[in-house]
Amino acid sequence: MKHPSEQDFALSVDEQQLLALLQGMIRINSVNPYLDPEGNGERELAGYIGSVLEGMGLEVSYQELTDKAVNVIGILRGSGNGQSLLLNGHMDTVSSRNMSIEPLQPTFADGKVYGRGSCDMKGSLAAMIAAVQAIQQAGVALDGDVILTFVADEEYKSIGTEHLVKTLKADAAIVCEPSDLDMVVTHKxxxxxxxxxxxxxxxxxxxxxxxxxxxxxxxxxxxxxxxxxxxxxxxxxxxxxxxxxxxxxxxxxxxxxxxxxxxxxxxxxxxxxxxxxxxxxxxxxxxxxxxxxxxxxxxxxxxxxxxEPYEIDPGEPIAQALREAYVQRFQTAPRISGFSGWADSALIHGAGIPTVIFGPHGAGLHGAVEYVEWSSLVQMTHVLANTIVRFCKSNENQNAGAM
Ligand SMILES: [Zn+2]
Structure with missing residues (x-):
């Protein structure tokens, strides 16, 4: 069986666009107000992301949770004959009071983008959007839906994803928490x-x-x-x-x-x-x-x-699709690892949607100097775009034109 590949569809990532998205998001304070009473919450960032998604022609909806907490969802509809894939990232950040750099000033230096939430996890939010843009720009028609979900409150009680899984179904999910480009398949x-x-x-x-x-x-x-x-x-x-x-x-x-x-x-x-x-x-x-x-x-x-703890069987189709997309990019299999901490993946996987975790490399999450490593974010975007195509194009179409 021939799989659609990055070369087949000429997927290319617009790095300028990726950087502009990340910088735009870092500039918006989305500190979780439950962690810091002066936190702005997610509403303003949700509005920014929603207007980007609308500009891309996605089906956009908002889920109102509290006066400050909102989820935003953008759906790229497929033909209806394929598997749907949900990508998930949280918009809230921890407080920036302990930071020794300017938290809302996205600085690009030494191959790193600095700012509160740059790694945890606005870089990933930008990558989710840029991956879909790459698919649109390449003119790839998908069969299954791609559901981009930007949620509130992961850093406190996860009311965002808790609400999300009551209202949305998908055949698989990727939680885009920073993972050093490892494929994370379990956490406590x-x-x-x-x-x-x-x-x-x-x-x-x-x-x-x-x-x-x-x-x-x-x-x-x-x-x-x-x-x-x-x-x-x-x-x-x-x-x-x-x-x-x-x-x-x-x-x-x-x-x-x-x-x-x-x-x-x-x-x-x-x-x-x-x-x-x-x-x-x-x-x-x-x-x-x-x-x-x-x-x-x-x-x-x-x-x-x-x-609950979380663990996915690495033989699940979404794990295989991500592994193949990674091999396509790096000519080697991704490292399989686990998080000692907890993430929204447990809620999504627990709701019956097989879930893997994949995201960029960075440092200073919750710390004084937070950054995301730019090259890892670009690589992540390529792998995400390729995984989407592998998962959301049906087998019949994959085989069409196969040698
Ligand atoms: Zn996070």
Whole structure:
């Protein structure tokens, strides 16, 4: 079978246009207002992107989430006889208060473009648009739809993609988070758990009347360290071990009083194959053991926020299409890797849309000096455009004219 290739369709990336798009986006503040109360949110950037997409003749729609948070979607319609592909990127950035460079001033120097969000992930947003422009300029007629989705709030609670997957379907997706041009096929999930320990208040001079909730929390923390050691024995081939740690602790009222309450909040990072049921079981085992050893031990727990881990089978058609497009560009297969952190990919993949992650190289994500490496962004755009053609042109058309 002959596959359509970059040469076949003379796909070429307009680098000037790519750079202009990236610079235009960096100039617009889209700091997530949940992370920084003075953040501008995504509305202004969504308007900018929406007008670019309209100029390209795409079908453009907006999803209103809050007064500051908006998703924008642009669809390049195919003939209707092929597989649809969703590309996803988040418009929000973290705060720029800690930056030592001008956050909204896109500076191009030493092969790098600097600015807040240049790598995480306005570079990728520009690449998503430029890849579709390359396909349009080459006059390639696709069979499946290309759905460009620019979402809000990935850096906080992902309300953008959470809403998106309730309203859109596609045959596959690429989340364009920066990945150093690796094909990322897995990442960890997490669960946040609040543990409340109950004691009995008493004056410090009357020990027989008091039960010290903070000391009981100490017993729980010892068990947590044991759990942490046990988790290190589990291994995922790419992600390594799951983990658990204590994040926050509070309790006590004053020096001369036995505290009747202590709260410990913990984070459990999960690997593929682990579910919230595993976290439930661990909590019940730890608290059950402590209660059986100490009749004064009283505790409750609540798992109050969960994000699932993510993993795709590299044999899925979208992973194969991306691999082939990468080989076409670099004459070698992409590195397969995983993220230790979490991304919107888990929500999209979890909604039944097979998802891979692919994006540029850069540094300083969330840091003082953020940049995206320009050459990696150009390469990413080529690979994206080629992947779209491979995935969204139907086999019948691919075979037409084959030798
Ligand atoms: Zn990101």
């Amino acid at each position: 999930g997490f669960a946040w758990v609040k543990v409340e320990l109950f004691g009995k208040e008493a004056n410090g001079s009357r020990p027989h009347e008091g039960v010290d909730a903070i000391v009981k929390a100490g017993k729980f923390l010892v068990e947590l360290e044991r759990l942490s050691a046990r988790l290190r024995e589990k291994q995922h081939p790419i992600l390594g071990s799951p983990s658990v740690h204590a994040s926050l602790i509070s309790g006590g009222t004053e020096l001369s009083t036995y505290p009747d309450y202590c709260a410990v909040e913990i984070e459990r990072r999960t690997i593929p194959g682990e579910t919230v049921a595993d976290v439930e079981r661990e909590m019940q085992e730890m608290l059950g053991k402590l209660a059986s050893e100490d009749e004064q031990f009283r505790a409750e727990y609540e798992i109050f926020f969960v994000r």
